[in-house]
Amino acid sequence: MLLDSKCALLEKPKKAKAFDLWIRLSTHERRKPIYLPVGLHEYFKERGGKLTSMVQISEDGTLRLVKEIERKDIVFSGDIALDFGMECLFVSDRGDLFGRGFYLRVKEYADRIDRIQREMQRAGKKPTESKRYVRLQSKLSGYVKSEVRRIINRVIYLYKPQRLVLEDLRGFLQRVINNFPKSVKRVLIRFGLGEIRRKLRDISEEYGIEVVYINPAYSSQACSNCGYVDKDNRRTRSEFECKLCGKRLHADVNASRNLLSRAKWSLHLRRMEQALIKQVELFSRNLFDERHKCLWSKATPVD
Numbered sequence: 591m592l593l594d595s596k597c598a599l600l601e602k603p604k605k606a607k608a609f610d611l612w613i614r615l616s617t618h619e620r621r622k623p624i625y626l627p628v629g630l631h632e633y634f635k636e637r638g639g640k641l642t643s644m645v646q647i648s649e650d651g652t653l654r655l656v657k658e659i660e661r662k663d664i665v666f667s668g669d670i671a672l673d674f675g676m677e678c679l680f681v682s683d684r685g686d687l688f689g690r691g692f693y694l695r696v697k698e699y700a701d702r703i704d705r706i707q708r709e710m711q712r713a714g715k716k717p718t719e720s721k722r723y724v725r726l727q728s729k730l731s732g733y734v735k736s737e738v739r740r741i742i743n744r745v746i747y748l749y750k751p752q753r754l755v756l757e758d759l760r761g762f763l764q765r766v767i768n769n770f771p772k773s774v775k776r777v778l779i780r781f782g783l784g785e786i787r788r789k790l791r792d793i794s795e796e797y798g799i800e801v802v803y804i805n806p807a808y809s810s811q812a813c814s815n816c817g818y819v820d821k822d823n824r825r826t827r828s829e830f831e832c833k834l835c836g837k838r839l840h841a842d843v844n845a846s847r848n849l850l851s852r853a854k855w856s857l858h859l860r861r862m863e864q865a866l867i868k869q870v871e872l873f874s875r876n877l878f879d880e881r882h883k884c885l886w887s888k889a890t891p892v893d
């Protein structure tokens with residue numbers, strides 16, 4: 591059921607600070623409205639748009655407020671690729687790092703929560719009996735969700751891409767999340783993954799941005815400059831130096847560039863296998879180049 595301002599009015603409270611709005615519901619008795627105090631969810635506050643005077647009431651008694659979200663008049667063009675990093679949440683193919691303090695902060699929260707959990711267990715109680723535990727849990731989930739949304743918003747605002755290229759989320763789980771300590775891992779699986787998925791769905795609905803997921807196999811070992819694949823190309827977690835062409839760059843920037851080229855190739859070729867063949871072709875062409883003479887002695891003839 592949709593109620594408009596004739597029978598439901600939204601009013602800002604004048605004094606009360608414990609909630610955000612009053613809903614004034616008209617009743618059959620004149621001048622005897624019912625006032626309902628309403629607290630707004632963080633997500634509702636952050637999501638832009640104008641609050642309408644409409645209130646939806648569903649049969650189970652749930653109240654919903656309605657926001658009008660304009661499709662922003664922005665021109666979107668080009669592709670942008672993001673790689674999930676371990677030091678920051680995303681690294682773009684243009685070399686920008688997003689969410690640098692994210693994992694540290696999550697770890698801080700997770701450690702505090704773990705400590706309380708252990709204390710409670712020692713005392714023979716359930717962790718949920720501790721108010722501090724419950725409060726921290728909800729703070730942490732709130733932090734993860736709002737950071738994910740803030741960071742993705744920042745990416746959209748900065749690049750205004752038509753297409754957003756990412757490694758598939760299973761890759762994120764196996765390659766990044768699984769490398770964190772247990773407590774952080776749990777949080778990222780419980781809140782992080784879902785929120786990333788939701789936010790990406792929202793941006794395609796809101797802005798019409800196409801989100802493309804790419805198989806990340808070997809994207810951290812392959813050189814985005816010449817195509818040479820070697821696990822020694824990755825010197826440390828963040829340094830990449832190609833053993834063939836000598837290209838040096840941030841390892842995650844290199845990986846996101848690989849995702850971007852794969853997205854471009856697979857768009858035409860449609861199939862990942864063919865995109866990989868393309869990469870091998872590029873590499874063999876480079877191999878016969880005079881500049882890479884030093885490698886020729888490494889080659890062994892095939893019978």
Ligand SMILES: [Zn+2]
Nearest residue numbers: 813816832835
């Ligand atoms: Zn190279």
